Amino acid sequence: MACLDARYKGHGANPTEGAMQSKHTLLGLLQACTSLKQAQQTHCQMITKNLASETILLNKLLSFCAISDDGCLDYACTIFSRTDQPSVLMWNVMIRGHSLYNKPEQTLFFFKGMQQAGLSPNNYTYPFLLKSCALLSETKHGEGIHGHAVKSGFELDIFVSSALLHLYASSERMESAELLFVKMPIRNVVSWTTMIAGYAHCGKGADAIRVFKEMQVNNIHPNHVTLVSVLAACALTGDLEMGRFIHGYVRRSGMQTVTALETALLDMYAKCGRLDVSRELFNEMPDKNVISWNAIIGAYNQARQHKEAVRLFYRMRLHNIKPDKVTFSGILTACAHLGDGGLGQAIHAYVTKSNFNTCGALGTALIDMYSKLGDTDSAVQIFHSISHKDAFTWTAMIAGLAMHGQGKGALDLFEEMLREGVHPDEVTYMAVLSACSHAGLIQKGCEYFDCMTTLHRIQPTEEHYGCLADLLSRAGLLEEAERLVESIPVKPNVAIYTALLSGCRIYRNADLAQRITKKIVELKPERAGVHVLLSNVYAREGRWQGVKLARKVMKEKRIKKYPGWSSIIRDADRL
Incomplete structure (x- = not known):
């Protein structure tokens, strides 16, 4: 026995000390992990040294696999499933991991499992749960988590309340967000x-600017x-004064080197009518x-300077900037207006060759372009090739058929849209009414x-x-x-009055x-087409004094009727 003790002493081989050294060594290896392979090798050593159930090691391994960019969520799930009585920290790691991987359903699944295990969530649990709820289209999950946070006493925790704000703002429920915001004891820059981003996102630019002033x-x-x-809000409202104030603040604070901020500034100036400043x-x-190139191309498209938008696209390619879906959507819009087939x-060939997903804005832009070029067959072909069609895609195709006199086809497509459960918007109904x-x-x-107002609760606009x-x-x-008007x-x-006037000319x-003429004159129209139409109505009835008066008004206002024209796009014109 003495010899045995001596041998242990000679080697410093106290079993407890050896286990502690192994634990510290393995912990160091886990902290230094840079790949899944290294984590798996360390996990094997944990198993062979009978340390696989050591809480500190298991927490570190699980965190690396679930949260790290070099980890593997599936491997983390395997480790978790073989762990007896996981701690709150482990459940939080799994919830956070699935949230980071944008898997909201699995995030909620782990939360339910945590509750079934009899464990109570803490302030680290809720933010990632709420982030996942924001990704789901239904808000009932988020409301349920909010109620749970209230009962647990974490509603006003700075991290939890910030996540709740993001949830309501991203789902455009700004009234709920405002109520929560007012109750928050601590309100930081986040x-x-x-709140500002939420209001800007849902089109309430004035409210976004109000919150910024507060x-x-x-x-x-x-x-x-x-x-x-805030700049996005200024662009929405056309508040050039506030936009200039922000620009001055950016210069004074030295933040002008942030590309996202510079891009927002040029977008704001363009949408406030100062394209010259935007280009500068x-x-x-x-x-x-x-993103910067997309913003300036979009600015010229908005200003109807489509040739310059195309020139910028070519310059972008010369600068070796790889275009994305937004770029192509913008250029397709320019092509549609220029007739540059x-x-x-x-x-279109580049998009197909690059295997870009044509769902969403890109597919809609392709449909719109071919429709405006008169090639409805190609537009229909693209439409049917899109697997997930949103309201914009359906609307583009309905409008394309309507503008080429295919009213029945447009209405059949609209009925199919309703059967598919896609909710139309005000633009869809514009296309439908035009087809009719x-x-x-x-x-x-x-x-x-009637369906637009009663069934879909869409408030008719002047255009409808x-x-x-x-x-x-x-x-x-x-x-x-006339009674309708x-x-x-x-x-x-x-x-609206012009539509009636056209009917008067026909019938x-x-x-x-x-009577309509008097109403139109009160509105002081500047478009030549209205005055020419008035002149034609009088001429058809032989009222030459009226014709003379209409032409006189055009001359006094210096309104010219330009003849129709066609254009041929040459490669040289694009450069």
């Missing part, structure tokens, strides 16, 4: 930014993410990425107009009333069209034309 009053310094969101900022940018087909108008389907058009007035006028129901809750614009109703 909280304020979430943020300044509370002496909270914005970061570049805050300012990007773009030219001065030291580091232009694909050659470039459009080349872009050109096909002379009066009853159908009126039925769809204009389509309905055009439908009735084309069918010769001029009195009904007089009864609508919005103030009729020139386009020779000079008395109604005279």
